[in-house]
Amino acid sequence: MSAALPARRRRRGSGTTRGRRVRRRSPGVDMTGVDIVPEFIAHARSAHPGPEFELGPMAELDIPEHCVAGILARYSTIHLPPAELDRVLAGFRRLLASSGVLVVGAVAARAS
Template identity: 50%
Template sequence: MRTDDWLADTRTSYDTVATSYADLLRDALATAPDDQAELARFADMVLAAGGGPVADIGCGPGRFTRHLRDLGLDASGIDLSPGMIEVARREHPGIRFEVGSMTDLDLPDSSVAGILAWFSLIHVPDAEVPTVFAHFHRALRPDGVLMLGFFTGDETRLKTEGYGGHPMKVHVHRRRAAVVASWLEAAGFTVVTELHRVEGRSAGATIFARRNPTT
């Protein structure tokens, strides 16, 4: 699959579902104490290191970006889908949201203290993950904090419908946490913590990592 093919399919899919996605998940974080605890941990790590700008990459309609702001972080959002960014700007005025791709991340070198990629890596093919992690490493300050959330497992499936029954065409990649951790280490990160959840098809992991200060 060519890079532009999966990017175009992902962009179109999330443009199609942007409004229904936001409506369906608007209040989901309020009933997800594990997610709240992990985001609070991320915020504490960033603030303990001196704070600074934080990028929510793959921000969707901006609900996690808003939550990070509520936790005291200077958070902004980036998403591949213009439709998602339109919803985010409408629902969270005063927060900066921009269209962009994690495979060609338009952030200056060493410009952010933290990066959140919450289940946004799941549509990126294995061959493109090193490029994504290289951009994360470049954009983060030395010792900056990265928080990744992703589905765990070994399978890839094609998602053709979602969020209110709208058509989609995105591949959902499940990966072993150990594999993701090894890719991070190869990209110049130190893995700080791995957290795992076992919830059937929603089984997932969260990895907290830091950019190595000497790389």
């Protein structure tokens, strides 16, 4: 995803999973990890100095609209009920620049 982002654009990672994804940032990309679990944010900050980590809901960040070049939501949306998922995806849309990239990771359920 980094290759598709212009330099000096913001990229957000939701559900930081202790910072593992955010630490792999590219030169010229300002990256921020976001999670609602205080312990994950504390771990990310101590284990991965450099990137910014914020505590809070993934799509309710206090930043200007359409200023984020990319959002990585890898497995961070799988526990949301459908109504909440719609609200979170709308929040992602509000944050993403017109040419922004959203990457969502999920698991496929097997039919029983």
